[in-house]
Amino acid sequence: MPSTSGRSARGAGGGSVVTVRVPKMAELVVAQLRRQIIRGELQEGDALPSESELMTRYGVSRPTLREAFRVLESESLISVRRGAHGGARVHTPSRRVAAKYASFMLEYRGVTLRDVYEARVALEVPGVGELARTRTRADLAALLDSLNRHAAAEEEDSRLAIMLHGEFHTLVIQRAGNGTLLLLSEMLQDIIDLGNVSLHADAEITGEQARAAAVRTHRRLYDHIVARDISGAESLWRRHLDESMGYLLGENAAMTVSDLFD
Structure with a gap:
């Protein structure tokens, strides 16, 4: 899927230009995981699947997946532990x-x-x-x-x-x-x-x-x-x-x- 920041199209008769922003792949991954957490499909403390499994599921590279993880961490929706026994765990939205x-x-x-x-x-x-x-x-x-x-x-x-x-x-x-x-x-x-x-x-x-x-x-x-x-x-x-x-x-x-x- 394209990862460009936007596309432009000129209307009939040479009208104004309309810019349509195409989401980055990392943003699409964030949106799907965020939705699962908010809807309760993923619960507090649940472990997310391994990076390799998520990469296959969403068709993304490791850098793209880790970019998505950084966004979710910044929103306090997951925490990530690095290392052999690491991984990402879910946190439900906190007031x-x-x-x-x-x-x-x-x-x-x-x-x-x-x-x-x-x-x-x-x-x-x-x-x-x-x-x-x-x-x-x-x-x-x-x-x-x-x-x-x-x-x-x-x-x-x-x-x-x-x-x-x-x-x-x-x-x-x-x-x-x-x-x-x-x-x-x-x-x-x-x-x-x-x-x-x-x-x-x-x-x-x-x-x-x-x-x-x-x-x-x-x-x-x-x-x-x-x-x-x-x-x-x-x-x-x-x-x-x-x-x-x-x-x-x-x-x-x-x-x-x-x-x-x-």
């Missing part, structure tokens, strides 16, 4: 990787940590209202389990507690039922979790009183959801998120997102 790449765009656009927190408010407040409206017994059981694990962690491990705090926020959006908003929320929450740990690495992460207050607020939200109190849930959550933003960011509101990944 942490997505958050890291998103941070590059946010940094390019001058986005600050405050912007990320404000975006979380815009996503989560309607989400808790929707969950209060549609919640099921299974939703309530999942929320209560998360609350109980969070409360137990507060007494033993403050770093684990703050991660479980974030888990509850993500769980609320997950149970609200919109997959696109869930992905966005997970990406934002990963950035926020990393920021919380990074900004408070040498101190008690949020302070005992603040952490206890957060647990109480989460339980109050649970009560609103149980009662299907949409306005109460949204009002409480907006206050909680606004207060958390001010407390956790402090003087770091202007810090850029990608600083967290340095």
Whole structure:
């Protein structure tokens, strides 16, 4: 198959030139393997076939195949170990990787940590209202389990507690039922979790009183959801998120997102 970067064709009557880009063979291999991973045909930890088998399957040379591997490695979809016992293993798409790449765009656009927190408010407040409206017994059981694990962690491990705090926020959006908003929320929450740990690495992460207050607020939200109190849930959550933003960011509101990944 041709590996040229493009072809040109002149329209009837000498019209404008249309350039059609022909994908390189390595890109075609990447596209097929990526599709298999995303569709779940290849699972986390699966070993890809040997290089010789893949070369035969796709009709490509070893350099072309290795170029495809480099692209997939850059996307964190495979890892390659060289040597006699090496090979390529599959990694399913990670929201942490997505958050890291998103941070590059946010940094390019001058986005600050405050912007990320404000975006979380815009996503989560309607989400808790929707969950209060549609919640099921299974939703309530999942929320209560998360609350109980969070409360137990507060007494033993403050770093684990703050991660479980974030888990509850993500769980609320997950149970609200919109997959696109869930992905966005997970990406934002990963950035926020990393920021919380990074900004408070040498101190008690949020302070005992603040952490206890957060647990109480989460339980109050649970009560609103149980009662299907949409306005109460949204009002409480907006206050909680606004207060958390001010407390956790402090003087770091202007810090850029990608600083967290340095």
